[in-house]
Amino acid sequence: MSGFPKASESDCDCFDTGHSSTSISAGLGMVSARELAGRDETIVSVIGDGSLTGGMAFEALNNAGRIDTNFIIILNDNNMSISENVGGIPKYLNSIRTSNGYLGLKESVYNKIKDKPYGADVVGKIRRAKNSFKSLMVPVGMMFEEMGIVYLGPVDGHDIRALRHAITEAKRFKRAVLIHVITKKGKGFAPAEKHPARFHGTEPFDVKNGVPLNHRTVAGWTDIFSTVMFKMGEKDPKIVAVTAAMAEGCGLKRFRNKFPERLFDVGIAEQHAVTFAAGLAKGGFTPVVAIYSSFLQRAYDQVLEDVCLQNLHVVFAIDRAGLVGADGETHQGVFDISYLTQIPNMVLCSPKNKWELSDMLKFAFKYNGPIAVRYPRGVAYDGLEEYRAPVELGKSEWIYREDGVCIMSLGNMVEVCEKAREILKKDGIHVSLVNARFVKPLDTEMVKESCKNHSLIVTVEDGVKDGGFGMQVLKCLSDEGISKEVLCMGIPDKFIHQGSIDELRAEIGLDAEGIAEAVKKKLSIGL
Ligand SMILES: Cc1ncc(C[n+]2csc(CCOP(=O)(O)OP(=O)(O)O)c2C)c(N)n1
Numbered sequence: 001m002s003g004f005p006k007a008s009e010s011d012c013d014c015f016d017t018g019h020s021s022t023s024i025s026a027g028l029g030m031v032s033a034r035e036l037a038g039r040d041e042t043i044v045s046v047i048g049d050g051s052l053t054g055g056m057a058f059e060a061l062n063n064a065g066r067i068d069t070n071f072i073i074i075l076n077d078n079n080m081s082i083s084e085n086v087g088g089i090p091k092y093l094n095s096i097r098t099s100n101g102y103l104g105l106k107e108s109v110y111n112k113i114k115d116k117p118y119g120a121d122v123v124g125k126i127r128r129a130k131n132s133f134k135s136l137m138v139p140v141g142m143m144f145e146e147m148g149i150v151y152l153g154p155v156d157g158h159d160i161r162a163l164r165h166a167i168t169e170a171k172r173f174k175r176a177v178l179i180h181v182i183t184k185k186g187k188g189f190a191p192a193e194k195h196p197a198r199f200h201g202t203e204p205f206d207v208k209n210g211v212p213l214n215h216r217t218v219a220g221w222t223d224i225f226s227t228v229m230f231k232m233g234e235k236d237p238k239i240v241a242v243t244a245a246m247a248e249g250c251g252l253k254r255f256r257n258k259f260p261e262r263l264f265d266v267g268i269a270e271q272h273a274v275t276f277a278a279g280l281a282k283g284g285f286t287p288v289v290a291i292y293s294s295f296l297q298r299a300y301d302q303v304l305e306d307v308c309l310q311n312l313h314v315v316f317a318i319d320r321a322g323l324v325g326a327d328g329e330t331h332q333g334v335f336d337i338s339y340l341t342q343i344p345n346m347v348l349c350s351p352k353n354k355w356e357l358s359d360m361l362k363f364a365f366k367y368n369g370p371i372a373v374r375y376p377r378g379v380a381y382d383g384l385e386e387y388r389a390p391v392e393l394g395k396s397e398w399i400y401r402e403d404g405v406c407i408m409s410l411g412n413m414v415e416v417c418e419k420a421r422e423i424l425k426k427d428g429i430h431v432s433l434v435n436a437r438f439v440k441p442l443d444t445e446m447v448k449e450s451c452k453n454h455s456l457i458v459t460v461e462d463g464v465k466d467g468g469f470g471m472q473v474l475k476c477l478s479d480e481g482i483s484k485e486v487l488c489m490g491i492p493d494k495f496i497h498q499g500s501i502d503e504l505r506a507e508i509g510l511d512a513e514g515i516a517e518a519v520k521k522k523l524s525i526g527l
Contacts, residue, residue, distance in 0.1 A: 002328045002498050003201065018330020019295065020268045021054030023047045024073055028064050028176075031071045042171060044072040050081030050245060053089050053267030064176035065148030071176040072167065073149070076157065078185040081245045083197035087267045096140050097154055097182060144178050153180030158187060197248060218382075221375040224354045225317055226251030228361045229288065233259055239365060240280055242266065242289045244273040250290035250319050270295050274302035274314070281312040286365060292320040293333025293374065300339055307370045308345040314371075315364045316340075321350070321374035322412060322462030323491075323505065328498030333376075334491045338467030340372055341440045347371040347393065349438045350411035354380035355388055356437075363391040374411065376462070378501065381415045387435070394441035396434055404430030405519055406454035408447075410437060410469060413460045416505070419512035420460075424519060431519075439469045447476045451484050458487045458519055462510065465490035487522050489515060 005013035015026045027045030034041055047057060052075065064071060077093050079085060141151025150173050155166045163181065170177040185200075186192030191210025192199035204213045233239050233255055240262040241252050247265055256263040264280075266273045270291065277287035289296075296303070296318060307314045321333040340348050347369065351357040357375055364371045389397055399414070400421065409417045414435050421431040432454060434446060450457055459470035470488030477484055489510060496504055505511040509518060 003326060004328065004330055006328075016330070018327065019298065020051040021047070021056040023051070024057055024060035024064060027073070028060055028067070028071060031067065031069060035069055042070065042072065044074060044167075046074045046076055048081075049075065049077040049079065049090060049093055050085050050268055052093075053081070053085065053087055053245070054269055055271060061144070061147055061149060061176075067176055068174055070171060070174055072170045073176060073178045074167075075153075075178055075180050076183055077154070077180060078183045078196075080185045080196055081268065082200045083248055085245075085267070086265050089267070092143060093180070096180060099140055141178070141180060148175070150175050150177040151180065152177060154182045155179060157181035157183035216379070218379050219354060220378055221354070221357060221380045222249075222251040222319055222377075224357045224380050225290070225319065225361065225375070226254050228358050229290075229317075230254045230258065232362065232365055233262065236286070236365070237262075238284065239286045239288060240264065242273050242277045242280070242287050244268055244270045244291060244295065246290070246292065246295070249292070250317070252290055270298040271302050274299040275306040277314045278302070278306040278310065278312050281307075281314050282310075286313060286315065288315040288317055288365075290317040290319065292324075292331070293318050293322075293336045294320065294324075294331045297335060297339070303340070303346070303370070304343050308343045311345045311369050313368050315361075316370070316372035317361070318372050318374040320377045322376040323496060323501050324377050325501040325504065326498050329495040332491075332496050333374075334463045334496065336372070336374055337439055337461060337463035337469055341472060342467065343370075345370055346440060347438070348374065348440045349391075350374045351437075352381065352387075352411065352414035352435045353384055354382055355385060356391070356435075359388070359391045360437075363393075367393070376412045381412060383415060383418070384435075391437065394438050394443055396436045396438065396443035396446040398446075399433040399435055401432050402430040403453040404432070405456045405458060405523070406432040406434065406450040407458045407460060407515075407519075408434040408436050408450065408469075408473065409460040410435060410439065411462065413462050413510075416510070416512050417460050417515065420515035420519070423512060423516035427516075427520065429519070429523065436469065439472055442472045442476055444476050444480070447473055448480060448482065451477070451482050456485050456487060456519070456522060458489065458515070458522075460510070460515060461490040463490055464493065466493055485522070487518060489518060 002009055004018040006016050007013045023045040024047060027043050030043045034043060051057060144151040152166050152170055155162050157163060166179045170179055184193065185196035205211060206213060229241065241255050242264045243250055243252055244266055245268045247253060247256055252263060266276055273289055277289045280287040318336055321336055324331045324333055337348065340346050349360050351360050360373045364373050387397060387399055407417045417433055421433055424431050436443060459473050461469040465488050468490050470490060474486055492508060
């Protein structure tokens with residue numbers, strides 16, 4: 001099952017989502033559809049306090065403030081994003097939480113009198129009085145109210161009765177109504193209450209004590225980034241980090257602990273994060289935007305307009321690039337090669353192993369312009385240690401040179417291609433292997449050279465084939481007027497569902513066996 005709402009899996013999931021802050025927009029669209037179609041269903045959008053820090057949520061609230069029909073927004077405020085929720089919005093919500101008493105008064109008064117014969121009339125009067133009184137004395141929820149959205153709350157979200165009352169009341173309004181619900185992250189399971197950030201999304205654990213069942217002892221790609229970032233941060237005070245509420249996931253905890261003033265957690269606001277980084281670069285700093293590949297999609301325009309157009313030195317440390325596995329369709333990091341290489345001035349590279357990640361990051365810190373280093377989820381490859389030529393802009397690396405088939409790849413797919421090469425060798429097929437390192441600028445000399453003594457070129461990437469690395473190679477051949485047999489392997493033109501990375505690769509033929517099979521097929525049908 002998906003870890004995210006997915007309508008094809010459950011009738012209770014009415015909208016597929018995995019990227020945050022979308023619920024108010026989607027709900028408001030459904031409200032408009034209901035009005036146009038003349039139906040009368042109740043539409044409820046649920047949004048977390050972390051997700052409310054995303055600009056999209058405010059675009060939708062702005063829009064919702066003008067409607068004259070019912071639309072219920074439930075703000076699930078647990079005072080946490082994945083970890084601490086930071087910024088002005090959490091501060092504001094916190095001030096409401098601590099100014100208590102407001103809903104308590106309303107609920108108890110309404111409950112006592114509403115079923116009495118005179119109840120409805122009195123409740124109406126209290127409501128009107130409350131509204132004028134509130135604007136004079138009680139600032140609770142005024143920000144929403146002044147946007148034209150009725151504010152109800154705060155309500156204890158673990159008190160079902162109170163919640164039911166609030167929702168029943170909210171249904172009466174012919175406007176957008178926001179119910180501010182207070183909850184506790186991890187409520188009901190002591191280890192999760194104690195470590196809410198760790199339990200936000202968890203691997204299998206022992207239910208008795210919450211201890212993870214699988215302890216990973218080898219370094220992941222994120223760990224390597226974390227170490228390099230920390231060490232480079234020590235050497236160069238101009239290096240600063242920007243995260244959109246993902247300091248833990250992106251490996252910035254160590255940097256934050258040592259240099260809290262140089263770590264900027266901007267909330268779940270990727271677009272803002274990128275333009276904010278552009279501002280830091282303009283101000284003479286070296287910002288590193290540490291971000292998951294799929295979340296960077298949100299900031300495409302900012303990367304293009306605010307960073308690349310001005311050729312600013314912003315480093316994009318793109319984590320979870322390629323298939324991410326369990327998080328499924330919404331989180332697969334398979335589009336970045338395609339969408340970043342279209343943009344002038346952008347440099348994009350990807351390391352084959354953990355040493356190369358370190359070298360590439362150091363190269364990126366020195367390079368003067370927009371540069372993205374993409375690396376995947378999981379354990380960092382520690383093979384091919386002996387191949388450690390200095391990283392040079394647009395220079396690839398030959399790992400094996402033979403006449404026959406030339407496989408070109410980059411990132412973690414180099415390891416997979418190494419295995420595919422072993423399989424092909426057993427069948428007597430000679431295979432060269434190139435670690436392309438850079439998709440942009442592409443090593444065109446290497447591409448031209450590879451055409452000399454290879455009958456087939458195979459490109460392999462863990463990104464979408466459309467607009468990907470393989471297509472850059474094809475474009476290079478076309479530009480050079482070289483006619484060559486090329487097999488492009490990558491993610492097909494469809495959304496890839498959840499599953500283990502190994503399962504998914506096997507499913508789309510992007511594992512070692514699948515690659516070897518495709519090469520043999522291509523060779524057997526004749527070039
Ligand atoms: C656009 C985007 N950026 C980052 C994330 C990663 N992420 C998943 S949940 C989450 C925190 C959400 O906090 P909140 O909305 O308060 O929900 P809670 O889990 O606390 O209920 C973040 C940052 C995401 N899903 N989407």
